[in-house]
Amino acid sequence: MPVPGGRGRGVVAVVEGPAIVERDARHTLGIRVRTPFRGMLAVRDALLAELHEWLTGRGVEHGAAFFRLHVVDMAGVMDVEVGVTTPTAHGGDDRVGPGTLPAGRYASLTHVDHARRANRALVEWIAGTGLVPDRADTPEGDAFGCRYEMYLTDPRTERMKTKWRVRLDIRLRDG
Structure with missing residues (x-):
């Protein structure tokens, strides 16, 4: 279903949502870095390849990959x-670390193609419904309690990013 991508910038092919959903906490393994916005997706792609090689080399069972925006x-x-979700907690090393996608109420939207438009559409939906994201203004930028893109399509098997099904989740403040 197409929805406006925000401020007159085209449409987004929405598969599901936007909606408020409850998410359970999930164990993760991931690589966290600081990188300029410009070129960030190339960094993401390289880190995804590195992480999958690490997981394969250790035989770690895992779920879908995600791209989390901390700040x-x-x-x-x-x-x-x-990172990736894992069914149980795992140790990491100096490069790949354990973590958690925390439980809570999330604003969620699943889309195909146009990631920036989809993110904008979800952020504007949150604001338009009077919900408050779990975020804070910091000197480094907008710090989120939990905001991520979950890749429902495996990037290793579908090279065309315009065909990926991606679920966006932004944790909401309680209350």
Whole structure:
């Protein structure tokens, strides 16, 4: 279903949502880095390949890959993480670390193609419904309690990013 991509910038092919959903906490393994916004997706792609090689080399069972935005500063440096969900907690090493996608209420939207438009559409939906994202203004940028893109299509088997099904989740503040 197409929805406006925000401020007159085309449409987004929405598969599901936007909606408020409850998510359970999930164990993760990931690589967290700081990188400029410009070129960030190339960094994401390289880290995804590195992480999958690490997981395969250790035989770690895992679920879908995600791209988490810890701190957003589109004019500066982003604090991001590429990871996967795991059924149980795992130790990491000096490069790949364990973590958690925390439980809570999330604004969620699943889309195909146009990631920036989809993100904008979800952020504007949150604001338009009077919900409040779990975020704080910091000197580094917008720090999120939990904001990520979950890749429902495996990037290793579908090279065309315009065909990926991606679920966006932004945790909401309680109350």
